[in-house]
Amino acid sequence: MSKASHAGIRAAEEIRHLGYDGSLRFLSEEAELPYERPPLSTEFLLGQIDSAALSMPQSDIAELMLDIGAIELDTRNHLLTLSDGSSLTFDGLVIATGARPRTMPDEERAHDAFTLYTLGEAQALRLELQREPRVVIIGAGLTGLEVASSCRTIGLGTTPVELLSTPLGRVLDEELGQRVAGLARAHGVNLITGRTAVRSCAPGPFERRTVPAR
Incomplete structure (x- = not known):
């Protein structure tokens, strides 16, 4: 998993539901535990809820690797290079990063x-x-x-x-x-x-x- 996101969590749950019992890791460049993003632009922005209300239920379906990003993907060798210089090998990879906002040059x-x-x-x-x-x-x-x-x-x-x-x-x-x-x-x-x-x-x-x- 490339992102500890809502989509990533749901994908992991389905993988486990289908019977996979091997090693499963989440990788996220954010330091926070997985959280719901839709309320960021509504209830959270208005101050109606705090960050704790955004947290997704935690389970042992996967190992969480937080505050670290993926910088290079080698599909031929099934190798993922991480932002700290280390690397991970994989048999299957789910990229669940979502879209990123465009920014202005300055x-x-x-x-x-x-x-x-x-x-x-x-x-x-x-x-x-x-x-x-x-x-x-x-x-x-x-x-x-x-x-x-x-x-x-x-x-x-x-x-x-x-x-x-x-x-x-x-x-x-x-x-x-x-x-x-x-x-x-x-x-x-x-x-x-x-x-x-x-x-x-x-x-x-x-x-x-x-x-x-x-």
């Missing part, structure tokens, strides 16, 4: 630019929202809209910027997407579609974001 210089993928990132964003900033969200997929909804719930102005013509455009058709857009705008979300953010400027707190036409 994001590392911006003190108020965040991604939302891990518990640590959610904790940092939740703390920042307590300052009552105006929020720009790059992307109006499921996570982007959930963050927008959370921001509106606590009274923050929020502007999702979506490249496609409608939110959730990769999973909904145009008509349903337009309905979702209407609902979002009706609840005070300043949704911008058909455009993308390409850069940020004036690094530091309260920096401006440029959102040019597509």
Whole structure:
């Protein structure tokens, strides 16, 4: 297993259910025990639950190897090289890392630019929202809209910027997407579609974001 994630845990449970009783290891670059990710953009972001409520039930189905990542995969020799320089051999490998958010080229210089993928990132964003900033969200997929909804719930102005013509455009058709857009705008979300953010400027707190036409 390449990630101690929800998908990884469920895959391990199914492997055991199918009768496999050999060695099974989880590998995760995060230091936290496996946890549920969906609430990161909703209940956790709003402060309605704490990190303990995100924890997944623990069992002895597999050995957990936390705070270590995989950096190279040799499929011919069934060898996985780890971030500490060691390696693991395997008979079967499940890659359950999920997707990672895209970042802007100068994001590392911006003190108020965040991604939302891990518990640590959610904790940092939740703390920042307590300052009552105006929020720009790059992307109006499921996570982007959930963050927008959370921001509106606590009274923050929020502007999702979506490249496609409608939110959730990769999973909904145009008509349903337009309905979702209407609902979002009706609840005070300043949704911008058909455009993308390409850069940020004036690094530091309260920096401006440029959102040019597509």
